[in-house]
Amino acid sequence: MAEQQAAATVQPQSTEPMDDAAQAPQQLGAAIVITSGKGGVGKTTSTANIGAALAARGRNVCLVDADVGLRNLDVVLGLENRVKHHFLDVIEEKCALEDALVPDKRVPSMVLLPAAQTREKDDVRTADMAALIAELRKRFEYVLIDCPAGIEMGFKNAVVGAQRAIIVTTPEVSAVRDADRVVGLLPAGLEPQLIVNRLRPQLVRRGKMLSVAQVDEILRLPLLGVIPDEPEVVVATNRGEPVSLNATSRTGEAYRRAASRLEGEQVEIEDYSAEGGFFERLAAWIGGRR
Amino acid sequence: MSWLDAILRFFRPMPSGVVAKERLRLVLLSDRINLAPDIVDQLRGDLIATISRYMEIDEVGLDVTFETRENDVALLANIPIKAVRARPLPPPMTAAPPVTHDAATGAVDLAESQDEEPEAESGPVAEGESASPIEAQEVIAANVSSRRKRPKSKGSP
Amino acid sequence: MVTSGKGGVGKTTTTANLGCALARRGRKVVLVDADIGLRNLDLVLGLEKRIVFDLVEVAEGRCALRSALIKDKRFEDRLWLLPAAQTRDKQAITEEQTEAITRELAGMADYVLIDCPAGIEHGFRNAVAGAEEAIVVTTPEVSAIRDADRVVGKLGERQMPTRVIINRIRPDLVKTGDMLSVDDVCEVLALELLGVIPDDEDIIDTTNRGEPVALAEATRLGSIYAKIARRLEGETVPFTSLEPPGFLERLWGALAG
Numbered sequence: 001m002a003e004q005q006a007a008a009t010v011q012p013q014s015t016e017p018m019d020d021a022a023q024a025p026q027q028l029g030a031a032i033v034i035t036s037g038k039g040g041v042g043k044t045t046s047t048a049n050i051g052a053a054l055a056a057r058g059r060n061v062c063l064v065d066a067d068v069g070l071r072n073l074d075v076v077l078g079l080e081n082r083v084k085h086h087f088l089d090v091i092e093e094k095c096a097l098e099d100a101l102v103p104d105k106r107v108p109s110m111v112l113l114p115a116a117q118t119r120e121k122d123d124v125r126t127a128d129m130a131a132l133i134a135e136l137r138k139r140f141e142y143v144l145i146d147c148p149a150g151i152e153m154g155f156k157n158a159v160v161g162a163q164r165a166i167i168v169t170t171p172e173v174s175a176v177r178d179a180d181r182v183v184g185l186l187p188a189g190l191e192p193q194l195i196v197n198r199l200r201p202q203l204v205r206r207g208k209m210l211s212v213a214q215v216d217e218i219l220r221l222p223l224l225g226v227i228p229d230e231p232e233v234v235v236a237t238n239r240g241e242p243v244s245l246n247a248t249s250r251t252g253e254a255y256r257r258a259a260s261r262l263e264g265e266q267v268e269i270e271d272y273s274a275e276g277g278f279f280e281r282l283a284a285w286i287g288g289r290r
Numbered sequence: 291m292s293w294l295d296a297i298l299r300f301f302r303p304m305p306s307g308v309v310a311k312e313r314l315r316l317v318l319l320s321d322r323i324n325l326a327p328d329i330v331d332q333l334r335g336d337l338i339a340t341i342s343r344y345m346e347i348d349e350v351g352l353d354v355t356f357e358t359r360e361n362d363v364a365l366l367a368n369i370p371i372k373a374v375r376a377r378p379l380p381p382p383m384t385a386a387p388p389v390t391h392d393a394a395t396g397a398v399d400l401a402e403s404q405d406e407e408p409e410a411e412s413g414p415v416a417e418g419e420s421a422s423p424i425e426a427q428e429v430i431a432a433n434v435s436s437r438r439k440r441p442k443s444k445g446s447p
Numbered sequence: 448m449v450t451s452g453k454g455g456v457g458k459t460t461t462t463a464n465l466g467c468a469l470a471r472r473g474r475k476v477v478l479v480d481a482d483i484g485l486r487n488l489d490l491v492l493g494l495e496k497r498i499v500f501d502l503v504e505v506a507e508g509r510c511a512l513r514s515a516l517i518k519d520k521r522f523e524d525r526l527w528l529l530p531a532a533q534t535r536d537k538q539a540i541t542e543e544q545t546e547a548i549t550r551e552l553a554g555m556a557d558y559v560l561i562d563c564p565a566g567i568e569h570g571f572r573n574a575v576a577g578a579e580e581a582i583v584v585t586t587p588e589v590s591a592i593r594d595a596d597r598v599v600g601k602l603g604e605r606q607m608p609t610r611v612i613i614n615r616i617r618p619d620l621v622k623t624g625d626m627l628s629v630d631d632v633c634e635v636l637a638l639e640l641l642g643v644i645p646d647d648e649d650i651i652d653t654t655n656r657g658e659p660v661a662l663a664e665a666t667r668l669g670s671i672y673a674k675i676a677r678r679l680e681g682e683t684v685p686f687t688s689l690e691p692p693g694f695l696e697r698l699w700g701a702l703a704g
Contacts, residue, residue, distance in 0.1 A: 069567055149454035152536050174654065234617075237589055322600070
């Protein structure tokens, strides 16, 4: 792997045609970077959940934690105690790729490639990252790359090697602004799609939160998913169990639908505006009667 | 986990906050250990120094690591033992680095291990409480005399 | 400096509101947005349209520090913002430059609050260069606390006095055991508590409008930030009780809209 000379600049194609022909002519998997600019909007949670949903549909999925130094994909998946090596070990040839991959506890076709916790993002050379992703694409149908917050080296390393991008934002001005910035910094050809996370329909109705339409108007990206804000996500992270594996979870359902759309299925975007708790509806009814 | 635990766990699942706290405890443990290799080295050195007081050990074959497991983080030490001392050596003096060097002639394993593991020297010295000058001298005297005795005791089976 | 490790836990909101609360008490405060490339402190304060110069331009000597400072007119002469650059990234400025600028600002004001970007690398190192004290903001969630612990470790290496603000706590979830409690968080991080801020719907709205909650001290959040400001000044102030509103209160709240 170290000998591969992937392009030094950020290009979506990461493998050289020569190498492809030399390998068995199988279909290369899709490498998708999940990014946002702003931290805390749900990149890691989305990566874990979409990955789990894809794996539950029978796909071979590798989740790559690109947040060197502040890794959390392992914790969100509940695999933190099973991490033995990380991708820098692989790049630096201290271990084989297989040794670093951590199979998920629940869905066997999903594995995690963890980040190093005690290193820095600058320790990773972009060319090495590109080569690593290229290698993963040979083995997996989907390679989901969890991008760290920011737009520096961590971001640059996460996007290199990706063919597609998912932008995650919350319906809130700072997040949307940062998402917009990031879209501008993505390499060409990634065709980003949008996930609007932590939507609270009641607040949207009361004019206290941006609506999905408003967010989409600003960012102008095709919608991949709309995920409502529910306490069950907190509980799921507490337990280290992706919510998309929970059949009765509303958030899980939203993630499963996003995964379907990722596979090209035509699934209607949820309209949460009609919902609301009893009190909201009562208040709205009373308010309407004044 | 006993069958009773299993049944109880079924009927009364642990609140996720409790689960989270325990997971956090372990993950922070693991993170903090991994982030302080110099402290781990110091610990290793201290361990060697302490165990060396009771037995001769094979420092080349020694392996001290931390292992993260499903429910805990464990300190694992594999320390090949060459011989057990008839009597444990006294603990190293905290405020007297010169003594340990001087004792290189008489002291066998203690000085050797000190030399080979510089962190071990710094460990006790840095972290130990400083004794008063008079106490220090008494202990130094005791150390030196015990080290002088050691070659004889080592000779006897 | 206001830092966290993890993004999105409320550093910027906290910096803005704490700054406002201190200014309300009559202190002269400068807020510095150190999130170069992804600036948001201006937005949260509602000052985004008044930016002329930024931190990087000051550092590069292309403008005077005073020209870059934006006065928040709601506080007469007491609250100022030094915005970040938007079209650069965190490697555009060095630690020495930040230290120099912070020192100059400290000469002009009672408080300089540096809004640190997410992470523990360049942006963090720049922000910490000028700081004398750190406030770590975290939410009661596993990932956030793990990242906060990393930051605490880094701050500890520099022997920087550090306290913690726990943000977005949901007392209802704490009660059912589905969220870590304030005690849990403090125990795990081993930090002195500076403040506890409940999850509140209004925060998002105020951010959208650029009107920090701390402007209105009579509100629950406003009073909490005011207390944090007092604690920062050295006062011992009891923590606001965060009992979740009862059934009737919520009904009333919903009816009142």
